Ligand SMILES: Nc1ncnc2c1ncn2[C@@H]1O[C@H](COP(=O)(O)OP(=O)(O)OP(=O)(O)O)[C@@H](O)[C@H]1O
């Protein structure tokens with residue numbers, strides 16, 4: 001039986017028709033698979049692997065062509081859900097990025113167009129907005145996705161070591177250089193190098209980096225020998241590089257070299273519509289990590305989480321959810337928030353420390369709901385105190401259905417046993433922890 005001749009196809013142009021033809025031949029051979037020898041099966045498997053690689057290449061190319069202009073409506077005019085669906089249909093790899101905010105989708109669509117090229121990309125945005133995640137998205141959607149992805153934090157390397165870290169060194173180049181060592185650029189050869197916190201790179205390092213970008217060659221510290229490197233460069237910063245240029249601490253020519261494609265990620269406060277989704281997502285993630293049911297929020301905490309300004313963006317939200325899940329058990333309240341962001345009790349919300357501003361309700365309706373929740377909680381706590389923690393007695397006195405009362409107590413995370421006679425009611429901060 002004739003097996004497809006792989007060698008004959010090497011180097012020929014990719015086309016859907018040619019791939020389909022190869023797949024058809026393979027299909028017809030597979031009908032006889034039971035009678036094939038092991039050697040032939042191995043060949044077929046190898047061919048299936050290389051066909052898959054070709055389809056992947058084609059999909060990168062087609063994706064690029066479609067992204068570059070095939071659509072009739074500008075993506076920005078489509079509804080967010082449709083934009084995300086279209087990215088999915090073009091087999092865009094999201095790497096865990098989620099959210100349908102138009103600014104985020106703009107960034108993803110630019111990333112999609114940039115990924116199959118080798119153009120340098122500069123990503124900026126506040127801390128925790130997902131710059132590193134976006135660098136991974138660009139790598140994963142490009143033709144280099146199966147090659148190394150090397151991340152360098154330019155802000156974490158001492159000035160004296162940055163050159164050797166990036167470009168490597170020869171043995172004896174400086175005290176402590178006991179052996180030859182390759183740098184991050186060589187490690188990222190044929191792949192992607194992610195230069196994080198590029199704004200922290202000292203000026204001498206900037207000059208060297210510029211040279212590499214121009215010549216595609218590096219020299220190890222202590223060596224004159226040029227080494228060719230082929231790296232796709234993605235850089236990120238949470239600094240305003242134009243401001244650094246004006247101050248003289250960042251080179252303008254390097255900025256233009258790095259920012260051929262410039263992506264800005266929106267802070268979370270500009271995409272508040274995503275917060276409910278992120279809360280649910282990270283509540284589940286934390287639950288899985290901590291091996292417990294997903295945490296629920298009292299209305300007061302939920303209102304806070306939906307309106308808080310998140311200066312640390314998605315990272316801060318994620319960390320908060322882990323903290324709440326860990327400290328609160330099933331139902332979390334504002335008492336479980338870190339002290340420095342915890343809203344003051346109602347009435348003090350606009351206190352001099354300005355903390356109330358972060359959780360200020362966004363509408364009158366919400367303010368009313370928050371006040372009503374607060375009144376409900378105070379009523380229940382006072383009532384339980386008066387009746388020594390007996391739910392049945394409180395239900396009788398208030399002429400309420402006992403199970404409805406239980407439900408309200410659960411909603412606020414109040415435990416009747418904390419009000420039993422002889423046991424002082426817990427302080428606000430400790431209430432939830434005592435309850436669980
Ligand atoms: N759109 C998003 N969808 C899902 N997760 C996100 C998104 N944006 C950020 N994250 C998550 O937030 C956290 C911070 O993201 P990342 O490290 O990429 O931010 P960064 O901008 O590089 O921050 P920094 O400037 O502090 O280095 C990570 O856990 C990341 O997975």
Ligand SMILES: [Mg+2]
Nearest residue numbers: 131132196236
């Ligand atoms: Mg980062």
